Amino acid sequence: MQNEIEKYEIARRYKDMLRNTYRKLSDEDKDLIRKAFDLAADAHKEQRRKSGEPYIFHPISVAQIVADEIGLGATSIACALMHDVVEDTEYTLADIERLFGNKIAKIIDGLTKISVLNNQELSIQSENFRKLLLTLSEDIRVIIIKIADRLHNMRTLGSMPEKKQLKIASETTFIYAPLAHRMGLYNIKSELEDLSLKYTNPKDYFDIARQLEDTQKERRKYIQEFSDKISNVLNQEGLSYEIKGRPKSINSIYRKMNSQNISFDEVYDKFAIRIIYKSEPKDEKFIAWKIYSIITDIYSPNPRRLRDWIIQPKSTGYESLHITVMGPGGKWVEVQIRSERMDEIAEKGIAAHYKYKENYKVEENKVDRWINQVREILENQDNQETSEFIDNFKLNLYSKEIYVFTPQGDVISLPKGSSPLDFAYAIHTNVGDSCLGAKINGKLYPLSHELNSGDQVEIITSQNQKPKMDWLDYVKTGRAKTKIKASLNAEKRLISEEGKEILTRKLRSLKLNLDESLVNDLQTFFNEKNSQNLFLHVQNGVITNQDLKRFADKRTGVAGFLNRFRQKTNAKKKEINVKKGDILVFGEEEKKLDYTLANCCNPILGDDVFGFITVNRGVKVHKKNCSNAVELRANYSYRILKAQWVDGEKQEFETDILIKGIDRKGLVKDITDFLSSNANIEMKGLNFKSIDGVFEGNISMIIDNKSHLEKIIHGISHIDSVRKVKRSN
Template sequence: MNATETSSSLSKPAEPDTAPPPSAATPQSSTKKNAATSTEANVKAPTPAPVVGVASTTALSARLAEYMSPGDLKLIKEAYRFSDEKHLGQVRKSGEPYISHPIAVAEICAEWKLDVQAIMAALLHDVMEDQDVKKEELIERFGAPVATLVDGLSKLEKIEFQSQIEAQAENFRKMLLAMARDVRVILVKLADRLHNMRTLGVMRSEKKRRISRETMDVYVPIAHRLGLNNIYRELQDLAFSHLYPMRYRTLSKAVKAARGNRREVVSKILEAVKNSLKEAGLNAEVYGREKTLYGIYRKMQDKHLSFSQVLDIYGFRIVVENFRESYYALGTLHALYKPMPGKFKDYIAIPKTNGYQSLHTTLIGPYGTPVEFQIRTQEMHRVAESGVAAHWLYKDAEGSLTDLQQRTHAWLQSLLDIQKQTGDSAEFLEHVKIDLFPDSVYVFTPKSKIIALPRGATALDFAYNIHTDIGNQAIATRINHEPVPLRSELKNGDIIEIITSPGSRPTPNWLTYVRTGKARSAIRHYLRTINLNESTELGKQLLAQALVAVNLNPELPGTLVDKLLNESTAKEMDEIYTDIGIGKRMATLVARHILDLVEDDSPFPFQQFGDKQNYKREPVIIYGSEGLSVQLAPCCMPIPGDNIIGQLKRDQGLVVHTDDCEHAKRMHFKEPDRWIDVTWGEELNRSFDTRIIVTVNNERGALARIAAGIGESEANISHVNMEDGDANDMTNIHFTIQVEDRGHLAKIMRSIKHLSGVIRVVRV
């Protein structure tokens, strides 16, 4: 899969490049061939391809020779020759021979000391996509493992997708699932993306922004999740420079100026720290490090600071020999400068989810300047920079896995779990993005096992993290032995216990407060499965309405149904109805697609309605007993008699609001196509929740009188909450009550108003 959309035939311009590194060049023989055959291949290069000679692959060869056997090097040379031959005549946007790109990717992989199969895949990663080489040919020449890696790196064939977003999401899904089976797929892909980002300068501004946004949204978080901090930081800064070039240049100038202004402070701190550690008998490496430009930009954005207010642009890293010396060095630093309260983090005792280990502390340095220090061992430093590439995800001779390997393996396995429960590629990518957020919170099971979850995760996320069945059956939780709601947000160090019941089941409301992709996909999967029939019927009704709106008869003939199914991923019409019912497809878009098929076939293949202006579009009828496929919005709590409108929400079906709901008005402005006309049915055999506020004098027995009045009006109280009284000795009591309709509510409010001590009654 090539991030900058390499050509799928030799007649299209190839990938961008500017000035390739020495290792990213190509042998003289290949260059001459490319020049000779470019006319035949119908490639018009912007500039002649540079001739750089046989020394072009020297850097890659030298790096591979450090750890590869002669037999492995022979296999890699064979893969190089094959790739060079297949890309013959293909050039990048800059005019460079295309083979320079696979060589550069292979060299980045060689820096991580990836194995022979991964290096071969790096050299071959574009031959399937660009040169139409079949997987079978790769299996025959290089073996199944290499062919599988290359296949995982290749984009899907030119399938007809509903949108560019869907096509992109499906490609990501393919890559991430291949990565779940073999992490080398993503390592090679990250190397590919890194070289593309380094050479993005020749692309159009619009394309640079699109590729940079994709990098920031997906590849940067993946690099962080796998602990590849060098790649993570470089990709971040490269994407930032293309997304916001003016901001990047401005910050770059400001940082250069600050270097000169703060050089004296930095030198003074560096010297003092080195002397203190030496006096303590510690043999340590001490060096300064600078915050990345994107890191500075994010801090300014998140905390609303000016550049001059970002004081920790510079920090220091201390690398010691062993685990004990890390804490000894920490004590030495705290004796030298005063630590800032709340600014110490021990990632050695509790490592980050990507395996990162260090002690972090912020001290008040000379002139009152806050200075951050990171303390770690040589091994921790190696893992911090190379992450999962430093510890291969393969079992050693004894079959054991390191902690980092186990954590990464568990995350990769969770991708497969999400895939099983996810409806489509866009939803899958949405769930994965959620789990890629770098900030984590660390909590404990009752047996003291540490669980890492994204910051903002709730007790329900914890339940689903343990097992899907525990999440589905959760009814309550205890945090630090205290009962709290399932929606409670978790904090570092919490001890979580989940209480389950076989009769408990997920509700759509759970989606509003889960944070992890695993929990969200499991809830949506359950809701889709349990409400299939209801969603199908709703979808059928919505599509019929949309067809009528474009002057088509809702009774579709079989030939048209067959045509529609052939052009979609659905196997039968019920699938399309269900997708519409749960908000996954838009009924209006499906109707327009059907109209296009009609026009392609013949002007009038079946009976149409007359003038659309003369046809009254019937609203969807709501009875309140449709189950989970129709929900009454909790923001405005509509009841029969209210004027209502309906919103089609993805995977939640139809959500009904009152027509004066402020939240609904804002959503309608953002997505007008997702709103439909709805109306109440005639027979409604259930009660509906609504909220009222009763303002009363603070006197004895007021709550009891109001509760009795509500009961006498044949209504039920489902929730009550009292505010503190104000200076005028009045208080507000909030009730959620169950009523039949607006008439019933009006009767209740009148009866309450006549009670002693009641000042006013309003519906929320």
């Protein structure tokens, strides 16, 4: 039961949530929210979170995010308060519908279905993602409330066990951060990514956070110096504005450090300056470019870093003018110029979209179009594997955009890297299916050609044309991939039906009747991954009459029996092939299991690692910060094993180090002398090159463990002219 102090705190949090709402609430709105709160408070009164606090704190916090940080209205706030009621308490969906009506009941139903999937023992996050997207067909608010729910869970993840932390954090990076990005919720997307990094890679997270804190005073001073010169001119022009400076997210700095192989100090754009101006809608573009002109008169711009999302907003609806200029002290500074309306949309995403849509009667915005595209994809995803579906869909979540024109001058937004086929399918499925070629800016180009912003594209069609398998190599959009595969699968099904009939007749002549058991045996014998492929290969002659006779002989003859016996014996031999030198143990029980080291990240003794149970290759050991780790944890958390190094037999590891510096005479000799005489290692490969006075080397070597490697790196870094040494795998 809750004590008096807890009851007071619940009431305080509820009132605080009501005071801080993005939308103005009517008395009717407040009555609805109060009714939802009373029901949730009663339903959860006996429940507590892992941290020990009353469970009702969580729904109130989710409602606070929905009301203030996202900015949805009373219906969404009420649903946020009740989002766990049907799943976790005795209240039913029928109760919700009776008390609150069909609309709220549908949203709660969508939230409940997603939560049920989340709580299943087997991790099926791809299927979870599919289920999440299906709710778009019902009500987009389901996804937005679920994002708010995930944000609060991430903020309070510290009370969960480590295994659960890693699963939830990886799932957040894999599913919820991209969705938040696509809904225009950039602040929430950044926070989700930062919090995920905090649990999946705490060392780097806290290292970057500390360095940002250490440089905060210096950064503020620089922003002030940069802004003062601009403010003087903006004031003279009589503009009403605000200048803000904010650091980039920890995750974006981390990604840049890894993708560009640079240190924290080498990341030049650790912060951005934002100029937010007041303006009537009709003057927004004029004032944005006026401010641009003022800034570039004071600081020199980088012409390659101009991004105009005011003339052509992103598909998320984001509008802003981004420029990068050379600031004081020779530092590049990113400046974002936007009106108060644009800033509100950037901060609040979809909620602000619909607010301004109502106020200004704007045309169907790009978020609406995107939601309609999602619905169309969902209608055509029945035959896709779940993992294939999520891959296709995620193609459009983070991709950069280009803008191309139809012959009539209409603008179509596509992901960067798109081809004429993507363009054709964006217009209509029939145009895509019958696409023969394309004229780009008046010239003929192949279907594989990569489009650029500003291209004018005319699609040439033919009634005799049909989608081909190699088209899948040319397209970038999930829509195009889905439509091509649907067409190919329809044709494949017809051919495989013919193949099944042919196979039935041929087996009958061999005194065999086709049934489910026999199909399974045929698949195993011919190494086919499914029955459709089996029937296709019979139809097109890949599986011949002689092949089928061999199958029949092995199935019915003595030779077949002996062969099956040998296979079983060999399988047993493989099972008892245990790895020597047990220096890794797995799980809470610290079991010694047969394992191999993953080639994608090449872990060595001392690295933070985990085990992944593969389908048929035993346990693979990956580094915790392996590029594949997030996807493995998000989709297959039930196959993840805790792993740690223990004392075992002497074992050696192969690894590479990358060396960069200023070239000088004798540098290579100094490095090789150090390695051969001081570090006691075996070199497997050396590769050195010098371009315009800059030296770069890669060394493959055999080492004992991570500590050994760190001593080598430390030693080489102190050689004269060496500027950077790091492990490259």
